[in-house]
Amino acid sequence: MGEHHEDTIANLLDQSGQAVMVGDSLKADDALAKARQLDPVTFEIELARRAWANQLGGDEEIRRRRENVIKRLGGVAVAAAERIDVWKQLAEYLRQLGNHEGVLRATASGLKRDPVNVDLWVRRVKAQIELEQLVSAARSLKHACVVSPTHDAVEALIRVHPLCGKCGALYPTSGADTCANCGADGPGKGAPVRSVRSRHQSKFDIYFPRVRDVLAEALDMPDHIKKRLTLDTLVKRHLKRTNQQCARVLRAMSNEFGAAFDHELFKSAVIGYLDLLISDLIRAINPKDDKTIDTGIRRKAMYGTGA
Ligand SMILES: [Zn+2]
Numbered sequence: 001m002g003e004h005h006e007d008t009i010a011n012l013l014d015q016s017g018q019a020v021m022v023g024d025s026l027k028a029d030d031a032l033a034k035a036r037q038l039d040p041v042t043f044e045i046e047l048a049r050r051a052w053a054n055q056l057g058g059d060e061e062i063r064r065r066r067e068n069v070i071k072r073l074g075g076v077a078v079a080a081a082e083r084i085d086v087w088k089q090l091a092e093y094l095r096q097l098g099n100h101e102g103v104l105r106a107t108a109s110g111l112k113r114d115p116v117n118v119d120l121w122v123r124r125v126k127a128q129i130e131l132e133q134l135v136s137a138a139r140s141l142k143h144a145c146v147v148s149p150t151h152d153a154v155e156a157l158i159r160v161h162p163l164c165g166k167c168g169a170l171y172p173t174s175g176a177d178t179c180a181n182c183g184a185d186g187p188g189k190g191a192p193v194r195s196v197r198s199r200h201q202s203k204f205d206i207y208f209p210r211v212r213d214v215l216a217e218a219l220d221m222p223d224h225i226k227k228r229l230t231l232d233t234l235v236k237r238h239l240k241r242t243n244q245q246c247a248r249v250l251r252a253m254s255n256e257f258g259a260a261f262d263h264e265l266f267k268s269a270v271i272g273y274l275d276l277l278i279s280d281l282i283r284a285i286n287p288k289d290d291k292t293i294d295t296g297i298r299r300k301a302m303y304g305t306g307a
Contacts, residue, residue: 004042004085009035013046041083044076052093066097077109084114091123103127116227118148125157125170134169134181137161141170141196149197149206162193207282211253215278218252219245241274249274253281262286 016031036043051069055062070093077086087110094102107124111117121144128137141161144154161170169181171193176186185191197206208230216226219241241249250269254261265284270276 005038006042006046009038009042009046012038013050041076041080041086044073045086045089048073048089048093063097066093070094070097070099070102074106077106081109082113084110084117084120087113088119088123091120091127095123095127100127100130104131116147118144118151118154121147122151122153122157129161129170129172132172132180134172134179135167138163138168138170138196145196146205148209150210158195158197162187162195165192165194168194203285204279204282207285210256211278211282214252214256215249215274218249241272243271246271246274246277249277250281257285260285 012031012035016028016035019025019028019031035046048069051065054065057065070090073086073090073093077083077090080086087106091103091106091110094100094106103123104127107120107127110120111124114120121140125137125140125144128134128140141154141157144151145158148154160174161172162174163170164179164182164184164186166184167179167182169179171186172180175188177188178184178186187193212226212229215221216229221229250271254266262284265280269280269284
């Protein structure tokens with residue numbers, strides 16, 4: 001985020017506003033021009049934030065102002081399509097106005113440029129649930145789950161939204177009586193449900209993204225390399241590492257997963273060969289002790305007192 005000068009631009013906009021208050025329009029314009037020059041896209045995002053937060057005027061006026069914000073930000077998004085921060089912001093505003101079709105369009109555009117952006121996937125799932133597109137929502141949640149299976153927001157969605165055991169559509173709530181897609185009995189009537197995760201992912205799939213992040217940080221890998229890292233590319237390109245590097249990865253992993261390690265397996269981790277080390281480490285993670293995939297919590301969310 002730092003590279004887009006958010007803080008400096010916000011400061012310059014504050015200065016401009018203060019200059020307006022004391023009637024110094026020259027200084028005000030100067031600060032605005034400087035801010036725009038630093039990064040025109042961030043400048044637009046910041047202007048949009050301020051206009052959005054502006055509560056002056058009646059409801060009608062606020063709504064009109066917000067619609068204008070969306071129109072303008074939509075133009076910025078199209079002109080600077082690579083800037084995912086604009087698509088995210090736009091999706092957020094559209095959601096707040098209840099324009100869920102708009103959210104679908106904005107997230108689709110963003111995901112075209114950055115298909116592994118979990119934030120956009122989560123927004124998309126939520127919009128699809130709002131629109132009762134529950135088969136598509138299930139599909140999007142599966143994508144989110146593949147992209148970032150241990151992300152908090154993905155976890156939360158998985159816990160609250162089981163899949164219909166019959167057709168695979170997402171239930172809008174964990175206690176739904178019937179499937180809105182096929183009409184089958186839902187968890188509210190005690191019907192068996194599926195989870196996006198348990199059906200489609202092994203322990204390796206679930207943990208690899210998190211392990212990859214820890215690994216990339218421990219080895220100072222640049223972001224673009226990290227994004228391409230799979231267990232397979234580890235085998236091909238990063239197979240042999242020095243013992244010191246592997247020891248660093250081991251340490252970072254035990255910091256990250258701590259109590260979730262099965263210590264016997266952990267001790268047997270092979271030093272030197274990164275792919276073997278990683279496989280051993282993932283095998284050593286004991287899901288029973290790891291709250292991030294606590295099936296008990298999910299069961300409670302589905303069958304407990306909830307919704
Ligand atoms: Zn169904």
